[in-house]
Amino acid sequence: MELPAKDVCYRALECRDARFDGLIFVGIKSTGVYCRPVCPARTPKFQNCFFYASAAAAQDAGYRPCLRCRPETAPDLASWHGTSSTVSRALALIAEGALDHDRATVEDLATRLGMGERQLRRLFLRHLGASPISVAQTRRVLFAKQLLHDTRMPMASVAAASGFGSVRRFNEVFRNLYQRPPVALRRSVSSDAPTPTAEGVTLLLRYKPPYDWDSILRFFAQRAVPGVEVVEDGKYFRTVEINGQTGSIEVSHDARHEGIRVRILFPNVRAFPTIAARVRRQFDTGADIRTIEAHLSGDPLLAPLVARYLGLRAPGGWDGFELAVRAVLGQQISVVAARKLAAALVARYGRPVRKNYISHPDLHRVFPAAKNLARAAAIDLPIPAARLAALKAVAEASAADPNLFRSTGSIDAAIQRLKHIRGIGEWSAQYIALRAIREMDAFPATDVGLLRGAAALDPHMATSPNLLLQRAEAWRPWRAYAAQHLWSVAPNTAPAQNRRSTKSQSLTTKKDRVMDLVYKLMPSPVGELKLIASQTGITAILWENDPPRRVRLENMVRDDRNPMLLEAERQLREYFAGKRQSFSLPLDPRGTTFQKSVWTALLAIPFGETRTYGELARQLGTPTASRAVGAANGRNPLSIVVPCHRVIGSTGKLTGFAGGLDAKAYLLRLEASS
Ligand SMILES: [Zn+2]
Numbered sequence: 001m002e003l004p005a006k007d008v009c010y011r012a013l014e015c016r017d018a019r020f021d022g023l024i025f026v027g028i029k030s031t032g033v034y035c036r037p038v039c040p041a042r043t044p045k046f047q048n049c050f051f052y053a054s055a056a057a058a059q060d061a062g063y064r065p066c067l068r069c070r071p072e073t074a075p076d077l078a079s080w081h082g083t084s085s086t087v088s089r090a091l092a093l094i095a096e097g098a099l100d101h102d103r104a105t106v107e108d109l110a111t112r113l114g115m116g117e118r119q120l121r122r123l124f125l126r127h128l129g130a131s132p133i134s135v136a137q138t139r140r141v142l143f144a145k146q147l148l149h150d151t152r153m154p155m156a157s158v159a160a161a162s163g164f165g166s167v168r169r170f171n172e173v174f175r176n177l178y179q180r181p182p183v184a185l186r187r188s189v190s191s192d193a194p195t196p197t198a199e200g201v202t203l204l205l206r207y208k209p210p211y212d213w214d215s216i217l218r219f220f221a222q223r224a225v226p227g228v229e230v231v232e233d234g235k236y237f238r239t240v241e242i243n244g245q246t247g248s249i250e251v252s253h254d255a256r257h258e259g260i261r262v263r264i265l266f267p268n269v270r271a272f273p274t275i276a277a278r279v280r281r282q283f284d285t286g287a288d289i290r291t292i293e294a295h296l297s298g299d300p301l302l303a304p305l306v307a308r309y310l311g312l313r314a315p316g317g318w319d320g321f322e323l324a325v326r327a328v329l330g331q332q333i334s335v336v337a338a339r340k341l342a343a344a345l346v347a348r349y350g351r352p353v354r355k356n357y358i359s360h361p362d363l364h365r366v367f368p369a370a371k372n373l374a375r376a377a378a379i380d381l382p383i384p385a386a387r388l389a390a391l392k393a394v395a396e397a398s399a400a401d402p403n404l405f406r407s408t409g410s411i412d413a414a415i416q417r418l419k420h421i422r423g424i425g426e427w428s429a430q431y432i433a434l435r436a437i438r439e440m441d442a443f444p445a446t447d448v449g450l451l452r453g454a455a456a457l458d459p460h461m462a463t464s465p466n467l468l469l470q471r472a473e474a475w476r477p478w479r480a481y482a483a484q485h486l487w488s489v490a491p492n493t494a495p496a497q498n499r500r501s502t503k504s505q506s507l508t509t510k511k512d513r514v515m516d517l518v519y520k521l522m523p524s525p526v527g528e529l530k531l532i533a534s535q536t537g538i539t540a541i542l543w544e545n546d547p548p549r550r551v552r553l554e555n556m557v558r559d560d561r562n563p564m565l566l567e568a569e570r571q572l573r574e575y576f577a578g579k580r581q582s583f584s585l586p587l588d589p590r591g592t593t594f595q596k597s598v599w600t601a602l603l604a605i606p607f608g609e610t611r612t613y614g615e616l617a618r619q620l621g622t623p624t625a626s627r628a629v630g631a632a633n634g635r636n637p638l639s640i641v642v643p644c645h646r647v648i649g650s651t652g653k654l655t656g657f658a659g660g661l662d663a664k665a666y667l668l669r670l671e672a673s674s
Helices: 006-014 055-060 085-095 106-112 117-128 132-150 155-161 167-178 213-223 269-282 289-296 303-308 320-329 335-349 370-375 385-400 411-419 426-435 448-457 459-463 465-475 479-489 510-514 563-576 593-603 613-619 626-634 661-673
Strands: 025-028 033-035 049-052 201-206 229-232 235-242 245-254 259-265 517-522 529-533 538-542 556-558
Touching: 006 049, 025 055, 033 055, 049 055, 055 132, 085 106, 085 117, 085 132, 085 269, 106 117, 106 132, 117 132, 132 155, 132 167, 132 201, 132 269, 155 167, 155 269, 201 269, 213 229, 213 335, 235 269, 245 269, 259 269, 289 303, 289 479, 303 479, 303 563, 320 335, 320 385, 320 426, 370 385, 411 426, 448 459, 448 465, 448 479, 459 465, 465 479, 517 563, 529 563, 538 563, 593 613, 593 626, 613 626
Parallel strands: 517 556
Antiparallel strands: 025 033, 025 049, 201 259, 229 235, 235 245, 245 259, 517 529, 529 538
């Protein structure tokens, strides 16, 4: 991304605006330290601040990382450096270690991206303010810093895991950069902390909220291949193979720290950066999701979906070959049947995982390697011969070209490359590009689920993939996210299937739920309203002088750009202007079953009419409970939208109202005059 103007950056710093976290870094001349925009330290003077588009650029300018805000913990938006998809692709390759070997050169990297070295350097300077080598070095240092801080790994392992050639070099770099030896950067952890070998090493991978963990976990749960993957207790477990060695991981959500935690059980620490990069890709932690949602909301077709599934990510594949095989196996059969076939393939051709490196007792084997399947004389699976041939062709192509599923060149080049493989058509190629190569503009327009999803929203679109493609032009460059949303409206037909039926089966803990609230303030004729939303709906609309204990909600963060809150504000404004009589918003109030039944009954009172508590109680089938109904009415968190102001005393008197009797009278007058 091109850096915003200095005063914009400075304002972001002053209000510690989390939206800029990971996108800008500030070097402070007076201290020589560089920080994230969310640093808790006192905001430095304007003239002392210098802004950079990457940590590498700040380090190149001579700043050292702040020990308070810890730039190594900024969300890694590696793949989101805005407008340059080449830079994004290069960063993805660097994250997987493309510049970490002794013989690795920027020239090779540039060649893989289909351009000259000078051109690549120029792009890096323009978008990141630093050279590819600086970016790779900074990544290494910051990864080492994270390992030092978060784990008990021995120094030599930290040095090796983060790609340093020797411990001496590692010490040298740290002394230079932090002005102290690495050991001084260790967080004091109690001495009985588990040893790395038994429990593995846990890393926190930060994302930029919102993040719809339930949806992505459900997606992986529906496709988990027995023996290789397990989803249980809100966590994802899988076996991994890197350079011939085997181990496993455990991935969980840490909403409080806005990240996902990955526990790595693997015999070789040098694989850690690769494992971390792959988990980031699979769980799509690098997306600047608010920017994407704001863009997609511009289309009225998608706006309600985006508001409903805030933070919906586009799940990636752990491994390109694995994903391609699964795409072939899944052609024209159900997700369940495809899982069974994949399990049979794994049982026959997957290597067992090393004992002591297993994160879940049901994990047994790694997914078969391309070369094993390529070598097999005949693949033994109960599928049609044409599909067997396709499987074999994918294995051979992948074994012959290790970069087959890597992001190089343009998306069209990737699609063409894949379509050269026997049995891979347009749909499979687009699907693989989306999930494995992480082309966020890939769009399998012929997908039945996508077409059904689109048709459910707009009947015209059902007629042809071409119409859908035309509409999708407006969704570029993030058509993959639009696809994920469309799949969500067409249950049973597609990758992100069937949310509704699995809704009751909650995958998150209660703790996760209370952490996910955002709010926004809006002025209104009846005082300032506080609009509050969860990830699934509007949770509350509170009055300016609402008694603090009436509706108790904890841990909310302000978010003036939340699409759902903005939509609620828009509808409320129309209501106050006399242009709206009912609301159409996803609602997610928190309360007891009885309270919710009362609030639902309130929704049925028509605009401009009133009811008494007694009438409401009778309507609910509890005629003697008018007092309890009154109490539940008084606890209604969704003021105005759930019209508790339309309930009056049996004598016609305006009874107590959380927003004050003046406000109640105002609302009834407003509705009577419309
Ligand atoms: Zn700082």
